[in-house]
Amino acid sequence: MNWREMPKEHQISMKRLLAFIRKEFYHVFRDQRTLLILFGLPVVQIILFGFALSSEVKNIGIAIQDNSHDLHTEKMIRKIQSSSYFHVENPILNYNDIENRFKDGTIKCAVIFPSNFGSDVQRLGGAKIQVIADASDPNTATIVTNYLNAIIRDYQQELNPSAKLNYQIIPELRQLYNEEQNGSLNFIPGVIALIFMIVSTALTSVAVVREKELGTMEILLVSPFSPIMVLIAKAIPYLVLSIINFILIILLSVYLLDVEIKGSFLLLFAESILFIITCLSLGLLISNVTDSQQTAMLISMMGMMLPTLLLTGFMFPLENMPWIFQAISHLIPSHYYYIIVKAVMLKGLGFSYIWKETLILAGMTVVLLTISLKKFKIRLS
């Protein structure tokens, strides 16, 4: 319908609606402190996950007790020292010392060479090294033992170059999707999903409820526009904010972290818009169930974000969780978005691989919107 073809009263209402949308934008973009945090959050997360945090195990504090002081032990110790996996601390003095060193947290691993190590190797053909690992973090202990084994294997090779193992399988490893070895790339979809949740769900719900608290909601509803238009108008600034954030995160990932967008950016963008709308619908639903801004905020942050954080699968592997958590994770929209972004952005796959997840997201959106609108209409009458 053309602008001019509309009846006069509709034109006025349209103007009012536009003015209203403008006011909403103004309100959102004027709150500089919140805006700073909203943009700062993903930036900081990307920097942290991309550069600072890593589940790699390296720089482990290790202390050595050398009871033999022979050529072999010296060589091995030097090997350990030059490995970037370990950070060699002061040598251990005696057995009691070990416990203290663990207790003050300076070492996570202790290596003890028995006396006569060298001569045992030479004459008896073998010797044992004692390793004590701090298994508070179980993964660390496993990997530390692995590293030490590798160092020992290396050294053995040096000792007996001719008598190598008769059967040697040499693994050649290809790291798929992550040639730059960026630690984990898991977090990128997670960071995106998180910020969408905050902006599109939490803030939208609070914005709508604020209108209710102030009593201005009635004024809006008197206009000949359908309630849908009113809700949409409220949601638009947050849609825009989410999109800006999304682009920011992608730019950072590409230029700062050297992550390629392996698949179609258009597809990624379209799916992200879908997910934003899902989040907005969630926000609208929440705004329908409460009249207090504080409650809306609490439900959004605690009720939505916490499950997103825990159960999407980007921070903690889902397969480790009890089945009930895994079941619940299937109810969470960000779970599907996570799969979609991983597939499109990180693996370069096409729509044929994610049509199922897309359908589910779209379905969720429709359901959420329908329920919100129904509830909204009930409240009006």
Place this chain on the structure above:
Amino acid sequence: MENKAIICKDLTKQFGDFKAVDKISFEVNEGEIFGFLGANGAGKTTAMRILCGLSFPTSGEAHVAGFDVYKQQEKIKKNIGYMSQKFSLYDNLTILENIEFFAGVYGVSRYEIKERSKDLILTLGLEKEAKKVVGGLPLGWKQKLAFSVAVFHRPKIVFLDEPTGGVDPITRRQFWEMIYQAAADGITVFVTTHYMDEAEYCDRISIMVDGRVAAIDSPSALKKRFNAVSMDEVFYELARNAKRTSD
């Protein structure tokens, strides 16, 4: 300085280029009911906040209860009471608990609090509600309670910021009865309002327009000066060319 509760000379509060309060000067006598009138945005609340020690003036002088607003704010606060537009009582505390807290904080002894709260509850007619939380009370009762709490510690001056918003005329009238009683007890009452009819209740009033004091006198004198029958007319005369219409 001896008998003046409040003295202001060229008091100014500036935010950037905007002069919320522009060189106002006036005096309030002890025991007076002084109405501080003006439209929304005229600068009333800003001025009052300075006098209460909540805000520093940009320039000018002011003394409240004999103390300087620049350097002796804590002394001022010991001697005044305050009731804000939001009727700041704690919604999840009971009437008695609210009285106890505010009175205690002003140094009233626990014994005195106990004794006088009983009387206060009776006077207000709130015996049945004494142990209920304030949040459930109707607006009119909250107002009266907030006022009572503000004067419980018998301050020299009590500042009331738009205390009668949102209630019916009868409740407003009852509220003013309480103000009269306080004045009779020797408390100076400094009240801001945009209800012009309430001006009639005051001993003297000042009318602020665009950050300045446009007129200051007793209601009858003002009406005579402007040939007006009501304070509404006086105000209209003064404010019709005002530039600022909202806070």
Place this chain on the structure above:
Amino acid sequence: MKVLGFILQKEFRQIFRDKTILAMMFFVPIFQLIILPLAANFEVKSVNIVYVDHDHSSYSQKLINKIGSSGYFHIVGAPSSYLEGLEFIEREDADLILEIPSGFERNLVREGSQKVNIAADAINGTKSNIGNAYLNVVLADFSNDLDIRYKLSPQSASVSPSLITLNSTNWYNPRAEYKYYMVPGILVLLLTLIGGFITALNIVKEKEIGTIEQINVTPIQKWQFILGKLIPFWIVGMIVFTVGLIVMYLIYGIFPQGSFLVLYLFAGVYLTALLGLGLLISTFADTQLQAMFIAYFFMMIFMLMSGFFTSTDSMPNWARIFSEFTPVTHFIKVVRLIVLKGSGLQEVGTELLYLFIFAIVLNSLAIYNYRKTN
């Protein structure tokens, strides 16, 4: 002091009538201590692997059997080509592909060595690292087995190479379960929430409803107001800590190896530091929404950098220095040390000093920033 008494009376009354805070004191610790360790488990239990066997020899079969029976892996398919195997990875049905080239057995016997191809889904770095490590172990074992059999056979005439072996023991977490690592950290999370979030929100709420103005106009002094907020929430925090310790013992059977006194001492100082942070945040926010975001922002950075999820050892230097400047890092380190290893005051004394300094600095900043008059 009398005034402080009235203030504390009012605060405690309000706290015990505030359902949110009561919920926080009891439900949230229990909830977090139960749910989080169940979810936050970084263990790599079983890796999904597919193999592409181009050799179909007895050796390749033996290798495959070894992989299947190792307990580390879950064989989900046996595609006939690498590309088919890739599809498993694309569909996230597999994490690793092992490609055994044709001629595997023959080359091993004749040349003594043979390459195999491994492709790992490296999007999840931990999983691929550990999966690869496990696979290497199995391959090495396999090689060893063949070698031993060869040496035991009469044809062997070579001198056995010297064997250096590791005898390794695990201390402090004998069953190597992740929850021993996570649960003490969650205690820290609880205190961080109370100190940072709840305090900030509480004060900003008073700003929003106007009661702060009412307080500013009274003769209540800055220090009285601040103490009036710090003390009640400090007590709430210590209660939550205690509830957390009890839940930790009842549900996980974790009993602190070290001294309770030292533990509580640290908790007390840490809480004070975090309360100072909450107070500081409240001076920067005008609405509860803002306060929530600012608090969330800082909490998130602190928790991520603290060593709660990922170890501080693996951080680059600049990040490690940064994490030293957050109180959370120190407290997490200490809690794990005391609870799991029984460290005493001697060993962690310097950490206490750091926390003290944090407490003093944060609270001073907050006091400086809080103004009764604008």
